[in-house]
Amino acid sequence: xxTDTTSMSVKDLxxxxxxxxxFEIKLLPGWERHSGSxxxxxxxxxxxxxxxxDLHRPDLYxxxxxxxxxxxxxxxxxxxxxxxxxxxADEDKVVIPGSIVVSERRSAAGESLDTTIxxxxxxxxxxxxxxxxxxMRYEREKTVTMQDATIAQTSLVYLTPIPGSGRKRALQFVxxxxxxxxxxADDDKVKAWKFAFDSCxxxxxxxx
Numbered sequence: 001x002x003t004d005t006t007s008m009s010v011k012d013l014x015x016x017x018x019x020x021x022x023f024e025i026k027l028l029p030g031w032e033r034h035s036g037s038x039x040x041x042x043x044x045x046x047x048x049x050x051x052x053x054d055l056h057r058p059d060l061y062x063x064x065x066x067x068x069x070x071x072x073x074x075x076x077x078x079x080x081x082x083x084x085x086x087x088x089a090d091e092d093k094v095v096i097p098g099s100i101v102v103s104e105r106r107s108a109a110g111e112s113l114d115t116t117i118x119x120x121x122x123x124x125x126x127x128x129x130x131x132x133x134x135x136m137r138y139e140r141e142k143t144v145t146m147q148d149a150t151i152a153q154t155s156l157v158y159l160t161p162i163p164g165s166g167r168k169r170a171l172q173f174v175x176x177x178x179x180x181x182x183x184x185a186d187d188d189k190v191k192a193w194k195f196a197f198d199s200c201x202x203x204x205x206x207x208x
């Protein structure tokens with residue numbers, strides 16, 4: 001896994017609130033960090049299109065492009081901090097048709113996130129990642145129609161408190177990937193993708 005060290009400011013999003021501390025995360029092979037700018041999106045789309053066309057997999061390109069469009073739109077609406085995708089993978093590498101979006105999540109009215117976590121445990125089955133209570137993880141799934149195709153999209157959501165925030169602010173990772181609707185959620189490949197994302201997020205280290 002490659003290592004990405006990121007220091008990000010959320011002053012614009014939070015009206016002058018403290019910046020998110022610098023952190024280190026080990027990425028999946030070939031994965032890279034991107035910003036939320038339009039220029040970055042255009043460049044990313046061109047690279048991904050070229051990669052999947054070289055692999056003769058326009059179906060996977062359509063899937064990934066849809067998630068990229070959705071991710072960048074969310075970045076604009078929600079003040080997302082970073083976006084990760086397999087834009088640097090070699091052609092002979094197995095590519096997960098997905099992405100990781102990083103944002104900050106705050107509790108309502110300045111309260112502790114504990115109430116939010118309890119609700120996620122109750123409503124979505126949130127649980128500690130690999131038994132590590134520093135990370136809470138849950139899954140969401142929906143069907144997405146793109147052009148003439150329908151896919152199943154899985155989102156893995158991870159929350160971990162930001163140091164020094166008194167558990168009122170959390171870093172949120174959303175790892176999303178698509179699969180054919182006829183592919184079972186219990187398929188070995190799907191399980192492998194989930195484990196890959198889980199392993200990646202579990203390496204988060206704060207640089208404080």
